[in-house]
Structures are given as structure tokens and as C-alpha cells.
Amino acid sequence: MNNTRSANSVVVLDFETTGLSPRLGDRAIEIGAVLLVDGKVIDQFQKLMNPGFPIDSFIENYTGITNKMLRNKPPCEEVMSEFVEFIGGHNLVAHNASFDKRFLDAELDYIDKSYSGNFACSMLIARRIYQESINHTLGEMVDYKCIPTDGVFHRALADSEMTAKLWLVMLDDIQCQYEFSKISFDLMKRISRQPKKKVHEFLQKQLEL
DNA sequence: TGCCAGGCCCTCTTTAGGGCCTT
Numbered sequence: 001m002n003n004t005r006s007a008n009s010v011v012v013l014d015f016e017t018t019g020l021s022p023r024l025g026d027r028a029i030e031i032g033a034v035l036l037v038d039g040k041v042i043d044q045f046q047k048l049m050n051p052g053f054p055i056d057s058f059i060e061n062y063t064g065i066t067n068k069m070l071r072n073k074p075p076c077e078e079v080m081s082e083f084v085e086f087i088g089g090h091n092l093v094a095h096n097a098s099f100d101k102r103f104l105d106a107e108l109d110y111i112d113k114s115y116s117g118n119f120a121c122s123m124l125i126a127r128r129i130y131q132e133s134i135n136h137t138l139g140e141m142v143d144y145k146c147i148p149t150d151g152v153f154h155r156a157l158a159d160s161e162m163t164a165k166l167w168l169v170m171l172d173d174i175q176c177q178y179e180f181s182k183i184s185f186d187l188m189k190r191i192s193r194q195p196k197k198k199v200h201e202f203l204q205k206q207l208e209l
Numbered sequence: 210t211g212c213c214a215g216g217c218c219c220t221c222t223t224t225a226g227g228g229c230c231t232t
Contacts (some may be wrong), residue, residue, distance in 0.1 A: 021214040099231035
């Protein structure tokens with residue numbers, strides 16, 4: 001179902017992990033993701049995984065994921081083998097994508113697998129198009145854009161669903177403000193790379209092309 | 210030996226420093 005790449009499809013993902021750095025031994029403990037096609041969620045993925053060592057109390061409190069919950073869960077290698085099939089050839093989105101990309105790359109290295117899609121970062125785009133917001137955390141963006149939630153934060157599927165909604169709101173806002181008939185994933189990536197002060201000028205120029 | 214995230218981005222910048230984001 002997910003093995004084809006569409007210009008209008010993207011997998012929005014979020015990891016919960018044992019810490020901030022795979023290079024220092026941190027591992028994934030949960031992956032959540034939704035597949036967006038033509039602006040609609042048509043599939044989702046959520047699994048807890050056992051990192052092979054106890055998680056500390058900070059992570060238990062931060063995520064609500066406990067050592068007891070992970071005790072009988074499959075190892076990261078097994079879950080990530082399933083998840084790479086879910087990703088297929090789709091492009092990828094995450095909030096602060098550099099973090100999730102590091103963990104995705106590290107976990108797939110363990111099982112000698114890879115993916116072909118490109119990453120876009122919803123946080124970098126939000127910083128450019130919502131420059132007046134006090135900050136650009138996922139929680140603040142949800143409040144700022146009045147995005148409905150079920151009140152769950154810092155769990156992988158809930159955060160990936162909120163990021164997906166934010167992604168669609170940003171597409172809609174850009175499309176309405178600049179009267180684009182269609183906005184590609186590649187254009188969103190290019191927006192995220194523009195200097196903040198030149199984003200407006202960049203988008204206006206795109207309309208003239 | 211001991212320490213340890215790392216990419217992005219702004220500014221009192223570029224021979225740097227520090228805040229923002231993610232867990």
C-alpha cells in the first residue's frame with residue numbers, strides 16, 4: 001500500500017527515545033507515524049519497542065512510557081524492520097526533523113536498511129511562516145493555530161498526528177496567502193532553507209515562475 | 210584522559226557564542 005511515492009503523499013513521524021543522542025547509545029522506544037495522501041490520513045503506524053536496557057525516570061515521566069510497558073515489547077530491530085516497510089518510498093516530515101532523522105538513520109543502520117525519501121522539517125518551516133509566534137515548539141504551534149488535539153503529548157502517534165495537522169495547516173496558509181494552486185514537498189523544503197527575512201520575497205518570486 | 214547531542218539560526222558574527230528544538 002505504501003510502497004509508491006506520490007507528489008501528494010508524505011509520512012509524518014515521531015520517535016520517543018531513551019535520550020537525545022544515538023551516538024551516545026540512546027535508542028528508540030516508540031515510533032508513531034501517519035501517511036498523508038492528498039491531505040488526508042490514510043494509514044498509521046505505532047509501536048513500542050524494547051531498547052535492551054532500562055529507561056531512566058526522566059524519560060518515564062516525560063513520555064509516560066514505563067519500563068514495565070516495554071518489558072515484553074519486541075526489540076528495536078524487529079519494530080524498525082516493520083516501520084521501514086511502512087515508510088516505503090515516501091518523503092518524510094517531522095517536527096525538528098534533524099532529531100528524528102538521526103534516530104531513524106541510527107536504528108536502520110543496526111538492521112542494515114535504508115529509505116529513499118527526503119526529510120522536511122515542520123519546525124523550520126513554522127519558524128519562517130509564523131515568525132510572530134513566541135516560540136515554535138510543537139505544543140505552541142498547536143495552540144497558535146488552534147489545532148484540535150486529544151490532550152496527549154510526548155507520545156509518538158499523538159505527536160505525529162499533531163505534526164501532520166500542522167503540516168496541512170501550513171500548506172493551507174501558504175497556499176491561501178500566496179494563491180498557489182498547488183504546493184509541492186520540494187517547495188516546502190526550499191521554504192525551510194530560506195533566510196527568515198527573505199521568505200516572503202522567495203514565495204512571491206515562486207508565483208512569477 | 211575526560212568529556213560528550215547536534216543542527217539551525219541570530220547577532221553585540223564570520224578567528225564566536227549562545228538560544229532554540231527534539232528525548
